[in-house]
Amino acid sequence: MVYRYWCGECGFKTPWSAESEGLRRHVEHYAGRHPGTPPGGQVESRGRGRGGARACLQLAAVALVLLAVLATCRR
Template sequence: MAYRHWCGECGYKTGWLSESQSEEQQIEHYAKQHPGIPPGGSVEVNRKDPDSLGCLPVLGILFLLLILAASCQR
């Protein structure tokens, strides 16, 4: 999944990154732009992540089990 952190002090937002990378960028932003203020704001989760396989692996396993079950019935 991809994450984007929003600054709680200004309109800055990170790009869509892994959770740790996005958090790291937010911490760097606060250190440069808002020194002395602990990082805050909000986190947005991209549920339409193009790298996600969704339910495809589950469907593949079910299909293989169906083929296995059909081949065992003779």
């Protein structure tokens, strides 16, 4: 998994990176740009690969094939 941290005070966001690296950059940003303010904002996460969309498409294709087979068998 990779993570991206968004600042809750401004538009800053860290690049996608390992959780520890992203958190370190997030804390450094707050210390430099918003001293005295506890770090806040949002955290995004995603898998390293972009295979999720492909897997979903493959699943949809299999479902359509199964529906076609079932439709022909019912005749």
